[in-house]
Amino acid sequence: MNTKKRILDEALTLFSEKGYGNVYVAQIAEAVGIKAPSLYKHYKSKQDIFNAILDEMKKSYDKQASMLNISGEDAVSDAEVYSDIGEDELVRMATGLFLYFLHDDYAQKFRKMLTIEQFRDSELAHLLTKEYADDPLSYQSAMFSMLCKKGVLRKYDPDVMALHFYAPIYFLLTVCDREPQRETESTELLKRHIRQFSRIYGKGE
Amino acid sequence: MNTKKRILDEALTLFSEKGYGNVYVAQIAEAVGIKAPSLYKHYKSKQDIFNAILDEMKKSYDKQASMLNISGEDAVSDAEVYSDIGEDELVRMATGLFLYFLHDDYAQKFRKMLTIEQFRDSELAHLLTKEYADDPLSYQSAMFSMLCKKGVLRKYDPDVMALHFYAPIYFLLTVCDREPQRETESTELLKRHIRQFSRIYGKGE
DNA sequence: GTCTATAAGAAGATAGAC
C-alpha cells in the first residue's frame, strides 16, 4: 500500500497523542515499518510531514462539513427539511453529530492534534475555532432562525439558541476526548440536554 | 526575591505556551536570569520542576474553588444567599466567573498547560475534567436544585440546567484562550446567553 | 548559589550502497 499516505496516518496518530515536539521521526518510521532515513525519500523534513497532514485536513473539511450540515451554507434549505422537526429527531441529530465527532478516527485525531498545538501556532488556533466553534454556531443559528420564522420554534435570539444547543455538545466532547470511558454517561446527559432544549424552545407546551 | 519560586513561575509561563516537550531548561533559566546549570541547585530535573508546578497548583485549587464557590460544598448555603437572585445578579455572577478564569494569570496558564498536556498523562486529564467540568457542574446543579425547590426558578432537571448555564461559559473560555482579541465579542454573547437563560428558567414570565 | 566547561546521549537529517 501507499507508503507516503501511511506515513501521514501514523504521524497524525502520534502527533494527536503526544504532540509534534514529543514525537520523533524514528517513531513515525517504526509505526510505518521502515527506518527513519527512508522517510526522507517521501518528505523532506518532519515539519513537511506536519504540513502535509494539515493540507489533507483542510481539503477533507469541506467534504465533512457538507456531510454533517455544519458549513453554514445550506442552513436555509435544511430548515425546510426540518420543518416538522420533533424532539426525537432533534435528539437523533445531536447524538449523531456528537458520536460522529467523537468516533470518526480522522476527526478525533485531528481535533486532538489541534487542541495540543493550538497555542503554538495561530493558524491552528483559527482552524480549531472555525471548525468547532464558528462554523457549527453560524449554521445552527441560521437554521434556528428559520425554524423560529416558520413558527416551529419559539422566537428567541437564534445566536443564543445555537449556543445553548451546541456548547453542551462541545463540552461533553472535550470530556470524552480526555476520558473515553465516560462516553455512555455523557451520551445520556446529552440526550437529557436535547430533550430539555426541545421542551424549552419548542411550541409543544 | 525567591529564585526557587521564580523558576516555577517562568516555567509555568513557558509550559503553558509551548508545552513541556518544547521548552528547554536553558529557556527557563534565561527567563529567570540565570544559567541552566544553576537551576539544578533548586530542582533536581526538568520533570521535578513540572511536578512542583503541579503540586503548587493542587494546593491553590481549594482556595480558589471556595473563593469562586464552585467546590460543590457550599451550594446549599449559597442558594440561601441567592434566594432573591435576579437576571442582573445572574449576569454579574456568570461574567465574574468567566472573566476571573480568563484573566487570572495563574488560572489561565494552568488551564492552558493542562489543555496542552492532557492526552499525555491521565492524571492531568482528570485534573482538567475535575476543575473545569465536574466541580463547576456539580456545584451549580446543587444550587439550581435548591433554587427550584425554593420556587425561585422553574422546576427542570438541575443537572441539565447547570449544563445549559455552564457549557456556554466554558465554550467561550476556550475560544478566548485561543483568540484573546475576541474577548469583548464573547463577553457580549455571554451576557445575552445569561439573560436568555434567566428568561427561560426564571419565573418572571 | 551562580558560573564555565563538558560529558552523555538524543534527534533531525544526509551520504551512499544495494
Place this chain on the structure above:
DNA sequence: GTCTATCTTCTTATAGAC
C-alpha cells in the same frame, strides 16, 4: 525506496571553581 553508517546540532545534566 530501503537500508546502514554517520554528521551535526541540540538538550539534559554533572563537575568543580568561585
